[in-house]
Amino acid sequence: MRHVDHFITGTVPQGTGRTHKIWNPSTGQVQAEVKLGDKSVLDAAVAAAQAAQPAWAATNPQRRARVMFRYKELIEQNMQSLAELLASEHGKVVDDAKGDVQRGLEVVEFACGIPQVLKGEYTHGAGPGIDVYSMRQPLGIGAGITPFNFPAMIPLWMSAMAIAVGNAFILKPSERDPSVPVRLAELFVEAGGPEGILQVVHGDKEMVDAILDHEAIAAVSFVGSSDIAHYVYNRGVAAGKRVQAMGGAKNHGIVMPDADLDVTVNDLVGAAFGSAGERCMALPVVVPVGEDTAERLKEKLIPAIEKLRVGVSNDPEAQYGPVVTPEHKQRIENWIATAEKEGGEIVIDGRGFSLQGHEDGFFVGPTLIDRVTTDMESYKEEIFGPVLQMVRADNFEDAVRLPSEHQYGNGVAIFTRNGHAAREFANRVQVGMVGINVPIPVPVSYHSFGGWKRSGFGDHNQYGMDGMRFWTKVKTVTQRWPDGSATGENAFVIPTMG
Known part of the structure; x- marks a missing residue:
């Protein structure tokens, strides 16, 4: 029987020793099993992310974009095999599975333009000799918890934006169809992405809670049922994290x-x-x-x-x-x-x-x-x-x-x-x-996806400019280059914009 393992840089801990069945929905037969991890597995992924993320964040945006361009190319080249693998575990027909991959790929395409997206704001002469500018910096380590119904699209919605802006990202996909998320992580490394920047851990509620509680994870993105979305949002926010949690629907x-x-x-x-x-x-x-x-x-x-x-x-x-x-x-x-x-x-x-x-x-x-x-x-x-x-x-x-x-x-x-x-x-x-006159109004990748009421918890939507905002924090700099004349009491005056 085929076994699906975690995709972690370095040694993978044993974890719980538990596994989950992966069905072939067309035949009703079990085709594989996936290992379920615990906090020790997550700790290993976090350690690898902490080791890799500073250098990735320091990599200039156009170089990160080059990795994303290559990642895009590899996903396109592997479209058929990804779709067939996805269909075999999820059950959707292959053409529909290609659409699953394609809609995620479109967010990768948007992320290829990250140098433009990350440009901050600048005001020259905000006050006498004073300029003000802002910059967007990565949060550090982000995590995504994704559902079974779109095992390519939703992981790519989250990971492409999180990674492109300079974060490391840990994905916990659904244990029902986990193989495509692992394959996407492999392709990212093949594209030149550093090890430790995109990792995949498998698990059930035990792993979800470990992610929500881990002090080194700064932000969590979730898609799933509304009851679980509400739980994820509340527990993650209580732990001091930035959280976006997309729930159910009745369109x-x-x-x-x-x-x-x-x-x-x-x-x-x-x-x-x-x-x-x-x-x-x-x-x-x-x-x-x-x-x-x-x-x-x-x-x-x-x-x-x-x-x-x-x-x-x-x-x-x-x-x-x-x-x-x-x-x-x-x-x-x-x-x-x-x-x-x-x-x-x-x-x-x-x-x-x-x-x-x-x-x-x-x-x-x-x-x-x-x-x-x-x-x-x-x-x-x-x-x-x-x-x-x-x-x-x-x-x-x-x-x-x-x-x-x-x-x-x-x-x-x-x-x-x-x-x-x-x-x-x-x-x-x-x-x-x-x-x-559009029956499924999923916005294109340069807008953003998000519902209201019990369909969405949190202040930011998925992907697009809102995705960039969710995965970054703003730093604003007010600068003045004195000419040396500010002495005595004038040296202690708070600069104003007047």
């Missing part, structure tokens, strides 16, 4: 009466069922405005969903694959049953889906549930699977209110041809990321 897609329904249905199906719905920017709730819109939309959704092809991760014809573990499959099916008990109309039922020849795989068929109401637990909570719920709105005001009042505020989309309605919606809705 809504508002369909106005004037929307192009053919285009909208295509967008909805891709956004709801792509990657088996296992993404925080999936679109699991559709909100048609008006009964006529709801009926017309439903009539078009049913055949579009029924013709979806579910297959193994390496099936080039499949539109989505299995979910990540047997436990997650059961969780999704339990939520479908809950929605049914709560009064939801199961229009298309994905429970009990079986793929011929892969009967042990963790497959859930596409599911459509109509007549969902806001008091249902299945509406309030994140299902994180190939399930689309329909909540009917009477009017535009209801369409604004529904996502605004939900506990999550990650993303939302509106489908309309009316520019005024779109502008009004984008301005008023209480959600962090808005798509206008």
Whole structure:
């Protein structure tokens, strides 16, 4: 059986001796195991980071950028093998896995411009003979704790920015699909990155707590469920760390009466069922405005969903694959049953889906549930699977209110041809990321990603300029070069800007 180990500079301690199964979700078989570490493993990684980080921080930004350029090239060259490895452990189809790698790669591309991004501010003549300038300096050692659903993209979101600005970075990926993060760390060293600057440790809650408590780690970035995000944020901040913690989501897609329904249905199906719905920017709730819109939309959704092809991760014809573990499959099916008990109309039922020849795989068929109401637990909570719920709105005001009042505020989309309605919606809705005729509004790498309410804890978003700000601290210098005439009492006067 294949074994996945930590990626640490120097001797790796034994750790807990415990391991975690890595499934092949398409076959339902265990394909590998990963070692779970403890504080001793983290201490070894921190020691290596402390030894390497000062010299990396002292390396001028353009030289760090050259490493990032080479890193970018190696990721591109290894795209196919990374995607196949990712798909084999996660279950998403290979084309979707390539998208996972590509969206992370775009942040690496942004990090290649770090010399420009790191430029500070300068004021000449802020006072008599006084100049003021600021500089951004690395924090030291940062850490990232990432989820199973994007094992390439999210580690790259965090690590590329943290490293480019001069930090060392320790990644704890999900133990469910840890191989791609290790491979990315290997490629960084191959690109010329110093050993100790990007390391990978594996573990469960024991490792998470060790990271949050370690006094040498200055900042922690997290993506996962909201309950855990809240825990990570509170514990990390209590330990004196800078923390950004991204949580769950229940993204809504508002369909106005004037929307192009053919285009909208295509967008909805891709956004709801792509990657088996296992993404925080999936679109699991559709909100048609008006009964006529709801009926017309439903009539078009049913055949579009029924013709979806579910297959193994390496099936080039499949539109989505299995979910990540047997436990997650059961969780999704339990939520479908809950929605049914709560009064939801199961229009298309994905429970009990079986793929011929892969009967042990963790497959859930596409599911459509109509007549969902806001008091249902299945509406309030994140299902994180190939399930689309329909909540009917009477009017535009209801369409604004529904996502605004939900506990999550990650993303939302509106489908309309009316520019005024779109502008009004984008301005008023209480959600962090808005798509206008864009079903999955994940911002490009030179903007930033972040939700509101229980979808995000902390003051900075992921990547882009906010990522640079999160992983650096500002130092402001006020300087004067005296001409030698300041003597006596004038030598003790505090300089002013007057």
